[in-house]
Amino acid sequence: MTSTLILLRHGESEWNAKNLFTGWVDVALTEKGRGEAVRGGELLKEAGVLPDVVHTSLQRRAINTAALALDAADRHWIPVRRSWRLNERHYGALQGKDKKQTLEQYGEEQFMLWRRSFDVPPPPLDDADEFSQVGDPRYADLGADMPRTECLKDVIARLLPYWESAIIPDLQAGNTVLIAAHGNSLRAIVKHLDGISDDDIAGLNIPTGMPLVYRLDETFTPTVAGGEYLDPEAAAAAAAAVANQGR
Numbered sequence: 296m297t298s299t300l301i302l303l304r305h306g307e308s309e310w311n312a313k314n315l316f317t318g319w320v321d322v323a324l325t326e327k328g329r330g331e332a333v334r335g336g337e338l339l340k341e342a343g344v345l346p347d348v349v350h351t352s353l354q355r356r357a358i359n360t361a362a363l364a365l366d367a368a369d370r371h372w373i374p375v376r377r378s379w380r381l382n383e384r385h386y387g388a389l390q391g392k393d394k395k396q397t398l399e400q401y402g403e404e405q406f407m408l409w410r411r412s413f414d415v416p417p418p419p420l421d422d423a424d425e426f427s428q429v430g431d432p433r434y435a436d437l438g439a440d441m442p443r444t445e446c447l448k449d450v451i452a453r454l455l456p457y458w459e460s461a462i463i464p465d466l467q468a469g470n471t472v473l474i475a476a477h478g479n480s481l482r483a484i485v486k487h488l489d490g491i492s493d494d495d496i497a498g499l500n501i502p503t504g505m506p507l508v509y510r511l512d513e514t515f516t517p518t519v520a521g522g523e524y525l526d527p528e529a530a531a532a533a534a535a536a537v538a539n540q541g542r
């Protein structure tokens with residue numbers, strides 16, 4: 296039996312538009328981002344890939360993208376589950392910083408280490424920083440799990456328990472599963488699914504608002520490596536733009 300998984304990065308956010316590192320800061324979608332989410336849902340409807348259940352992070356850009364896409368696909372009524380484990384990578388002390396200025400200040404090598412290396416996190420964010428999530432009620436139960444910074448390796452470590460305990464059972468039950476999440480939490484899932492090496496994952500960028508569809512076999516291995524974007528040309532152009540952020 297094969298199952299279907301749809302990965303959808305949120306549409307353009309206000310801080311994507313301003314080119315700021317965002318991470319766990321809970322910014323809204325722009326008008327363009329809302330349009331991308333609706334278009335994502337239309338693509339799902341046109342392709343007949345209809346989610347039975349949706350999983351999102353606790354961040355409004357993913358929550359609202361899911362709602363807009365599902366409404367456009369006439370699937371606004373499906374069950375929804377949310378977890379902090381699908382949140383964007385916590386960007387540490389870079390949260391709120393301008394990507395271009397960071398590149399200019401620290402240079403290409405350090406910028407890329409922080410942004411795309413597998414296991415080098417940015418410096419931690421101070422709890423007193425205006426962009427800290429310490430004290431945010433939605434994370435009150437996290438205790439020692441509350442990150443102050445994360446690299447992709449950390450994201451995989453906190454995401455996999457949710458993958459195993461919540462997403463795999465939905466796939467096993469024969470559901471078409473939509474995950475509406477973030478650039479780096481989705482990179483973590485793609486790395487896991489496709490068995491991408493720690494080095495090669497640096498070159499993978501996920502565009503905003505473009506549904507990426509995986510058909511998975513009974514061992515949850517993709518039948519087509521890398522999955523399939525429903526609008527491959529637009530996705531390739533948008534992924535290249537993500538890769539070039541800061542330049």
Ligand SMILES: O=C(O)[C@H](O)COP(=O)(O)O
Pocket residue numbers: 315316317318319383386410477478479537540
């Ligand atoms: O958190 C952010 O800034 C973005 O959502 C992802 O940014 P990145 O592509 O620079 O990792």
